Each structure stands twice: as structure tokens, then as C-alpha cells.
Amino acid sequence: MKLPVKLLLFCLILILSLNILYSQPKWQRVASPTTKWLYKCSFTDSLNGWAAGDSGIIIHTSNAGADWVIQQTGIDYFIEDIFFLNTRLGWAISNDFLSYGPMILKTTNGGNNWNVTRYPDSNLVLITVNFLDSLNGYFGGSSGTILKTTNAGFNWIKCSLESSFFSYFPIRKFSFSNSQYGLACGGIIDINGLIWRTTDYGYNWAIMDTTLEPINDIMFYNDQIVLAAGGDYEYGGAFYKSTDGGINWADSIIGIFGSGHCIAPRSLQEMWISLGFSQLWMVSIDGGYSWLSYNTPDSSAIYDAVFIDSLRGWAFGTYGGIFKYNPEGEIGIKNIKIPESANLFQNYPNPFNPKTTIGYRILKSSKVKIILFDVLGREVKVLVDDYKLPGYYELEVISDELSSGVYFYKLVVDSDGEAGDYFATKKMVITK
Known part of the structure; x- marks a missing residue:
């Protein structure tokens, strides 16, 4: 018995649609209002997020990424980091290398207006910012500098780092499990990477682990599990994990070309590490025991990423690249080989x-x-x-x-x- 022509056409369209859906990538580019390099991002919830980078650029979405708009900062220097505590209160940092030193940007209305002040040390380079609440926050920077404020940034005190050969290594990222207990990471390429710990509200920091190469990102997944990423463009990306709140660490040099700029766990099983200009991700689907290489969309260099929850993730990179995680996409693994060309x-x-x-x-x-x-x-x-x-x-x-x-x-x-x-x-x- 012959099937009706309409039924055959319906089945054919259904099969083609399923194939198209199946072949969708995990990360998909979305429209961007800029072609400038986006280097860091910060999200407060599933609706509100910001990304910042080259030439003072800050972009914002308030509708879960359906639209992104440029916010005017009044500066044209590279923004090193951005952090939002809630939908109103946020900070960003930049550096004027010509003469005046670090710049601190603050907004109290979600980025519609930014107030720019200068930190009075022209020799300091600020790299990262983190606030625990509207009053208490931290800056990390060059020469082993950690600055702490308890009054919303009106005054800053220099915190004490454990005295050692590593005392002057730059601080690249903070993560806190509570106001008393936190971790920081950093290091210098070809010398060492470091993880510091504070147990006294950030006033003193002790070295907890040293690694072969710099650690660029660190985060508490929960009170006990801490994840970090780093590496070297010669030896490959690296993954670090602690299961006791950052006291002991398991270090893994993966060997995939690139240096880990950020770690973005979708879950404790599926984790993504962006490898910057190598135009690759490192991805693990077994909790970090094994890692595979994954091509970035359009061969873009991705520098920061975040998962708001298991279904919503965002990544940012060169030429205004904004990428949305597609939970239905497939993980197309790159076969790492060097052709004879x-x-x-x-x-x-x-x-x-x-x-x-x-x-x-x-x-x-x-x-x-x-x-x-x-x-x-x-x-x-x-x-x-x-x-x-x-x-x-x-x-x-x-x-x-x-x-x-x-x-x-x-x-x-x-x-x-x-x-x-x-x-x-x-x-x-x-x-x-």
C-alpha cells in the first residue's frame, strides 16, 4: 500500500529538521552592538548581564540576551575586569599606562551612568575586582597587591601577603565562600602560578599552592569544591581542583594548546575552559578527569564565559563576539593533529x-x-x-x-x- 504524498513529504521534512537540530553547535553567535574585543563579563541573574573590554567598551542586556546595548563609560582605555553585585551596583577597572595609573569605574544605576575616579598610585596596575556587599570589596593587581575597602571604595587599605619569593606576583582573580574565607590566584608566566587563602576577612593572605604556570581564574563551586584554570601557550591549558575548600589541590596540565583564561562549569560533570587566542575550548564531561578540545564558533578567541544555570550560558571574545550556550547542541570534538603543510x-x-x-x-x-x-x-x-x-x-x-x-x-x-x-x-x- 502506497503512502500518501503529503505524508511522505512530512516525514522527509521531519527527518531533515531533526538532522539540522542535531548538528547545531554548543555555542552560537548572537548579534552584538560592537566589534571591539570583549574580555570580561558579569551576570547578576538570567536577565541581566554585562561585558567589557577594549577602548572602554561596556555592553549590557536586561532581557536575557535578546538585545545588547552599549553603555557610555567616558574612557577609551582597556577595561580589565567588571563586577556587578546586583542589577544597580557595579564596578569596573582600567589602567592609564601613559601617566595617571589605575581608574575605578562605579555605577549605582545599572551602568546607565559611570563615575570614574583614579587610584593614587601610578605604579600600580589593577587586574581584578570583587565585592561581597555594597561596602566590602577587593582589588587585585600587580606586585602582589590586594586592596580592601570596608566603606564602598571611599578608602582602601593594602592587605598583607605571606612573605616569600612570590610576594610580588600579580593577583588575577578572587573568589569567596563567605566574607571571612576567600581565595585568590595569579602568577607569572614561565615562573610560577599561585593560590592564596584568607581566613580573616581578607586582611592577611597565605600561599596554599604553587603551580608551574599562572592561574588565571578561580571559583568556589560550593563551600568545599573549588575550580581553577590557567596554563601556558607552550605546554597547554591547565585545570586545578580542590575538594576541601582550597587547602589541598589536584593539578592537571592537559596539554591542549592554549592558556586557560576562565573556567565555566555547567555542572560538576560538564566544565568549559576558554583558551584565548588558540581559538579552542577545553571541555570535560566527566568532572575534570579527562578533557577534549572543542572549536570555538567562527574560530573566535574567547576570553570569558559564565553559566547562570544548567541551561543558560554566555561567552565573550574578540571582535565583539557574543556566544550563547545551546543545551541541545552537539559537542564536536576537534581531532588534534598537525598536518604536513x-x-x-x-x-x-x-x-x-x-x-x-x-x-x-x-x-x-x-x-x-x-x-x-x-x-x-x-x-x-x-x-x-x-x-x-x-x-x-x-x-x-x-x-x-x-x-x-x-x-x-x-x-x-x-x-x-x-x-x-x-x-x-x-x-x-x-x-x-
Whole structure:
């Protein structure tokens, strides 16, 4: 017996629809009001969230991400961090490296207006901000600086860190289980990463763990379980976990290319770590025992992410990238391999001043890009962006326009129309 034509068409459409749904990615790009780099985010509930980054940009949603609008800050410097306590009260921090030092931005009306003040220390670089309530808050920054306020920021006191070789390492993130007990993380690339602990309302901080590379993010999942992320672009992303409130730690260097900028657990089983300019996530679906590599949407560099609950998650990155978590999407795992299409060699000399040479080999005709990044993964300069025939090439880099410090250069090769089918990264050091 033959099926009616309409029924056959209905079945065909249903099958195609199911295939389309099944192939949806876990993270989907949504419309953004800016093309500027978004570096940090803060959400107070499922409706209200903010993201901030390059050139003083702050964007806000009040309708669960259906729309994002730009808020005027009055500054054009990079915003290092943003934190909202509730839908009205929030802070952000920036740094004027030319002369005046740190800037503190505060709003009492959800970001419709921002008041900008300067912290009176031009040698300090502020990196992170966290408030426990409307009066008590913390700033973390360079040279092992932790600042505490008990009066909403009118006055700040410098907290005491355990005296050691690590006393001057920068503070990158705070997390508190209550007003008395909290953790901080930080470190310096190629030297050490650190976790500090306070048990006296933030006045004194003791070292709890040291790691091989910096720790960039830390969070209390509950009173006992603490999660952290970090790593190095040479050795790969790293995951850290404590099950006793941050006293003892299990450290795992995963080896997936990139440095963990943030950790965003959807649950204790499913956790996401963004790897910055490597354009990858590290994702675990078994509580952190094993990790897989996951491509970011549109090969975007993602720097911060958050889950409001198990169904709602947000991520932010370069070129105004806003990405919404899709709980129905599939986890498309990237097969990590290095095709035989190119080679990137270590620059020589290294460290250098005033110039160095980068060598690279292209094995088949390809679109080639070499990008220079700073130690935080921010794009500094595109060194090469051209179509290359097979052969060996050398590139000279001059340090005149660059400050001293650690940089990374990344080779991306697009051959046979397959974007980014080869990439490799090396580290260079400028000394002045």
C-alpha cells in the first residue's frame, strides 16, 4: 500500500529538521552592538548581564540576551575586569599606562551612568575586582597587591601577603565562600602560578599552592569544591581542583594548546575552559578527569564565559563576539593533529633587542598569517597576511614599537580552503 504524498513529504521534512537540530553547535553567535574585543563579563541573574573590554567598551542586556546595548563609560582605555553585585551596583577597572595609573569605574544605576575616579598610585596596575556587599570589596593587581575597602571604595587599605619569593606576583582573580574565607590566584608566566587563602576577612593572605604556570581564574563551586584554570601557550591549558575548600589541590596540565583564561562549569560533570587566542575550548564531561578540545564558533578567541544555570550560558571574545550556550547542541570534538603543510621555527636570537628573525616553511601553496600576541593573549600586530608558494621564508621583527616582555607569535595556514588546518605558536622575549 502506497503512502500518501503529503505524508511522505512530512516525514522527509521531519527527518531533515531533526538532522539540522542535531548538528547545531554548543555555542552560537548572537548579534552584538560592537566589534571591539570583549574580555570580561558579569551576570547578576538570567536577565541581566554585562561585558567589557577594549577602548572602554561596556555592553549590557536586561532581557536575557535578546538585545545588547552599549553603555557610555567616558574612557577609551582597556577595561580589565567588571563586577556587578546586583542589577544597580557595579564596578569596573582600567589602567592609564601613559601617566595617571589605575581608574575605578562605579555605577549605582545599572551602568546607565559611570563615575570614574583614579587610584593614587601610578605604579600600580589593577587586574581584578570583587565585592561581597555594597561596602566590602577587593582589588587585585600587580606586585602582589590586594586592596580592601570596608566603606564602598571611599578608602582602601593594602592587605598583607605571606612573605616569600612570590610576594610580588600579580593577583588575577578572587573568589569567596563567605566574607571571612576567600581565595585568590595569579602568577607569572614561565615562573610560577599561585593560590592564596584568607581566613580573616581578607586582611592577611597565605600561599596554599604553587603551580608551574599562572592561574588565571578561580571559583568556589560550593563551600568545599573549588575550580581553577590557567596554563601556558607552550605546554597547554591547565585545570586545578580542590575538594576541601582550597587547602589541598589536584593539578592537571592537559596539554591542549592554549592558556586557560576562565573556567565555566555547567555542572560538576560538564566544565568549559576558554583558551584565548588558540581559538579552542577545553571541555570535560566527566568532572575534570579527562578533557577534549572543542572549536570555538567562527574560530573566535574567547576570553570569558559564565553559566547562570544548567541551561543558560554566555561567552565573550574578540571582535565583539557574543556566544550563547545551546543545551541541545552537539559537542564536536576537534581531532588534534598537525598536518604536513607547514613548519614554524623558533626566532633567533631569543631573547632579543632590537631585532630577531622568524623562520617558517610552507609545504604547499597556502594563505599564511603570522600574528603577534602579548602575554595575555591580546593581538598586538599582524606580521604576515599573504598567499605563499611552497618554500622557506624568514621574517624580521623589530622591537622599536614593542615594550619589553614575553610575546607569542602564531602561524596559521589555510591550505585547500580548509581554514586554520595548521597552526603553531612559539614564544619570544624582548629585553630592553
